[in-house]
Amino acid sequence: MKKKVGVKFQTAGKIYDFDCGAFVLTHGDKVIVETQKGLGFGTVAISPAVYKQKPKAKPLKKVFRVAGLDDLKQCQKNLIKEKQAHTICFKYIKELGLQMNLFSVESTFDASSLTFFFTADGRVDFRQLVKKLVKEFQIRIEMRQVGIRNQAKMSGGVGRCGREFCCSSFMNKFEPVSIRMAKQQGVSLNPTKISGQCGRLMCCLTFENEAYIQLRKNFPKLGKIIKTKLDSGKVIRHNLLRNRVIIRTNEGREIEAELDEIIHNKKRSQ
Numbered sequence: 001m002k003k004k005v006g007v008k009f010q011t012a013g014k015i016y017d018f019d020c021g022a023f024v025l026t027h028g029d030k031v032i033v034e035t036q037k038g039l040g041f042g043t044v045a046i047s048p049a050v051y052k053q054k055p056k057a058k059p060l061k062k063v064f065r066v067a068g069l070d071d072l073k074q075c076q077k078n079l080i081k082e083k084q085a086h087t088i089c090f091k092y093i094k095e096l097g098l099q100m101n102l103f104s105v106e107s108t109f110d111a112s113s114l115t116f117f118f119t120a121d122g123r124v125d126f127r128q129l130v131k132k133l134v135k136e137f138q139i140r141i142e143m144r145q146v147g148i149r150n151q152a153k154m155s156g157g158v159g160r161c162g163r164e165f166c167c168s169s170f171m172n173k174f175e176p177v178s179i180r181m182a183k184q185q186g187v188s189l190n191p192t193k194i195s196g197q198c199g200r201l202m203c204c205l206t207f208e209n210e211a212y213i214q215l216r217k218n219f220p221k222l223g224k225i226i227k228t229k230l231d232s233g234k235v236i237r238h239n240l241l242r243n244r245v246i247i248r249t250n251e252g253r254e255i256e257a258e259l260d261e262i263i264h265n266k267k268r269s270q
Helices: 069-096 127-139 148-155 179-184 209-216
Strands: 003-010 016-020 030-033 038-050 063-066 101-107 113-119 141-146 225-228 230-239 243-249 254-258
Touching: 003 030, 016 030, 016 038, 030 069, 038 069, 069 101, 069 113, 069 127, 101 148, 113 127, 113 148, 127 141, 179 209, 225 243, 230 254
Parallel strands: 113 141
Antiparallel strands: 003 016, 003 038, 030 038, 030 063, 101 113, 225 230, 230 243, 243 254
């Protein structure tokens, strides 16, 4: 009977399945696992569960061991090395005059390679930079250009709501966001109010979008002439959360009415 466990390597990173073997693990445990780049340090995000391996499916990589004191010390050493690498790389970028924004450096658990993350407006020729970094650290160097949203996710920060970025705290992947979602929810279309710190539309616009779509199905369209128990007029706004519509009468008055106060014209039977 095989058991698998979900492990993630970053706070809001993707969760990967590993064969936990005979290890007794619980949520939050630190573990050393086998990865494509060698041993990796991760955190148990999903407790062990029995699974059946599908035919022709690749066997899951295994949990190598439960992280010990020496492993935690190695992680601290890696953090120090990442900060040093960031400082040195930034100096070389300025010397070479490269148009790139370096924002993060990650080391493998065994410190056998360093990955430098950056953003840029276009393609960057960083061959000379890599040569300098290889000469400096004598290990494998990888340069990775990512989008502005990925930078926000990896760097973290506080949004306009006063809370930590959704992308860096709990979101595992980015969902498509459109201006239509803001319109559906009646949010101001001012770019400065619906954009996150990354400059893109806020991810939270996707969270309640489906609920607003379902609510709107019960509402008369904007601009439609309707009759209520109070008066008749043109629908100018919706108050979706309170199940109310705002109409403007012929006299120019604005009236707010409940949905059940709308008088529907019944078709005469022939």
